[in-house]
Amino acid sequence: MDAAQHEDVSKHMGQYYVVFVALLCLTAVTVGVSYLHLARPAAIAVALVIATVKAGLVAAVFMHLISERKVIYAVLIITAVFFAVLLLLPNLTTFEHHSGLPGT
Amino acid sequence: MSVKQHTAATGNGHGHGNQDHGHHELPFWRKYIFSVDHKVIGIQYAVTALVFLFFGFSLMMMMRWQLAYPGQPLPLIGNLLGETAMPGGVMAPEFYNQLGAMHGTIMVFMGVVPLAVGGFGNFVVPLQIGAPDMAFPRLNMASYWVFLPGCIAMVASFFLPGGAAQSGWTSYPPLADIAPTGQTMWLFAMVLIITSSLLGSINFIVTIVQMRAKGLSFWRLPFFVHAQLVTAFLLLLAFPPLEAASVMQIMDRVAGTSFFLPTGLVVSGEPLKVAGGGNPLLWQHLFWFLAHPEVYVLILPAMGIVAEVIANNTRKPLWGYRLLVYSVVSLGFMSFVVWAHHMFMTGMGTTMSTFFQITTMIISIPSVVILTCFIMSLYGGNIRFTTPMLFATAFLPMFAIGGLTGLPLGLTASDIYLHDTFYVIGHFHYVVAPGTLFALFAGVYYWYPKATGRQLNEKLGKVHFWLSFVAINFVFMPMFFQGMAGLSRRLYDPTVYAHGRGVQALNVLISWGAWGLGLAQLFFIVNFFLSLKKGARVAENPWNATTLEWAAPSPPGHGNFITEPVVYREPYEYSVPGKSNDYSPQFRAEG
């Protein structure tokens, strides 16, 4: 049992190093892109996409999410939905207020 | 009681460095104070909560004097509270506001939730699922011991210069940002209480999912456990935004930030010397993101208790068990997307207000389904009107009134008129007071024998019920009429307005109802303590109930069950045709 675990982990070591290097590279990219001073929407989109990729790598590989169980996925999906609600709804509500529509 | 090793491999690696080995008893402070036993912790929560329920209610009983007899000195107590709070025995407006803010805060966060979740959840859930304890017993202990300092901080805030928090339990900025020091203490206490709650909710979810007895599939769980599971998710995911908001309000008050302070704010004729650029509505969004799911935290465990008591006392299975489970899950989900119905009056645009009106209307559906299932459960039953059953049955029309009166509040057209009036107070109190609190009383009368090994006195219980039931309706029913007459809430002297004077007679009625309600609780308090010593002793299953907690001794020992429980059937097998008994417990092989 231990030998199998031993072997199991050592097989994955390569993956961890690759992700480590990828994360450093993506960091360099995100900083580099910021010097291009892109238009606001593009800048936000690029920065968030890169951040999401980095976060995805950390979650999938370092946190073993890629091989995690259904119950954890269920918890995270529920959380993701409410996270989106929390991010979107207050801002949409405030935005509609600020836009000066009749009756607001 | 000995504890049988669980058959599945457990690899118990508890660091038992300083633990007694063999058959030594734990010292008093580890058995009763810093206990890791869920039953002890449950009782700690329950007793603490009951004390704060009575304390929070006492704050209101004082407020009711000012409302019934504005400007009159409060008899007896008036001169004991100092010249700042009650100059010449007359309540100062600032003190009235403190009482109001603290009444709400204490009842919700230090009364109902700790009793419903911390008390009943902790005590009953592991027993109902056949577990020896919660998944993380030490985390459970930590949970209580973070909660209690939070409570102490909250109460201590009354003694700070300027008094306790006085900006409503909702602590809206900008007012809360500039309020006296008690508000900072409120925020700090809330951080502790929220943290305690988060730790607890993790424990509940892991316990319910991972530690069910053999044969106890999800569809065989008592409805009470389903309700607690959904409640735990609400607490887990809804509380953190309020914690974040509390941190930001602390920053505003202590570090001079302007998270919630808009530019150009003028206080007492002087522009406030802050950077500005903040948004008071940000607080409202974050607060209500929690506070709306919070009201479902208040009601769900209560529904769970009502389900258990009704099934047991009708000697019939619960009607629509699966429907109930689906409803409670959808209720939990929907509760996260309705919060801005508390904010209809903040200048929201019509698109967003339409969204929140729709979600609010939708959320009423599962509540109605649940209530209908409970009512259908009564039909054709062989009903025993024990004290718990009286409270559980009364819950049904009371919750119905509370729920129905919420509908005009969820629609902006009528909410424009009713928002921040006494109508709102009537609505939410019907749901929480003769609603949840009655259900919690039902729970106390139902599970007290399991926790103590003795019955509460039925006669005293029935007097407690009837007096409370009558009084509570005298307290809250008139409030709807006051609200429809336009009487604002959080108003120190209603008689300054003509429309207030028009309904002032109702204030007198309500106040006497409230004081009567307070006196009625004496029957409960006396019963509670007397029965500890003098109550009739009971065996494991005095109610002839079917769920797992009634397999354990009364009270259960460490580890709960003498032999490992196995579940053989659904949770409410009452009056099964062909059986000699009118109940078939889940834990008995042959019904």
Next chain:
Amino acid sequence: MSETVIPYMVKPHPVTGIPNGKFGIWLFLASEVMLFGALFSSYVLIRTGMPHWPPEGGLSSEVLNVPLATLNTAVLITSSITMVLAWASCKMGNLPRFRLWMGATIALAFVFLVVKYFEYSHKFHLGHTPAHDNFYAVYFTMTGLHGLHIVGGIIVNGYLLGPGTKLWAKDPEHFTNRVENAGLYWHFVDLVWIFLFPSLYLL
């Protein structure tokens, strides 16, 4: 009387496939997502409500120290890999290796805090306190709360490196699980910074 035996503390549950601790830590992380989510949402709400950001003019990347923050990002990423290596060492039964990598993780965490100390003190020196305007209010509150989480991680990891290692002798699998769970928390703290860094410094 002996302590109650809690099932599935170390061995995984037959249906869910995970032990209690791992489930617990993921639930905790879910609540942390909501905590930081609330702060990100607040940041968006406040920032979109102001005509200029930073309010005093210029760009965030000019007002804040991007090179130091980039260094800190690299520091945290490195501490994540060292954390994985610490766990892997446990899995491979190598306690001395575990000590090395866990020590490195903690050391890197301290480096992060030291860099932050320099960043903060420079700001205070210029009078850019949280009260100065909402840009700094957001910056200090978000990085401050994140910093507190780093401190929490140091305490947990320090415990595992120190007195907590006693468990290795009694039950290596249980100890390994604890390291894994601590690792999940630590990676989450890294994850938050991965979003915080561009949001505050670069945009």
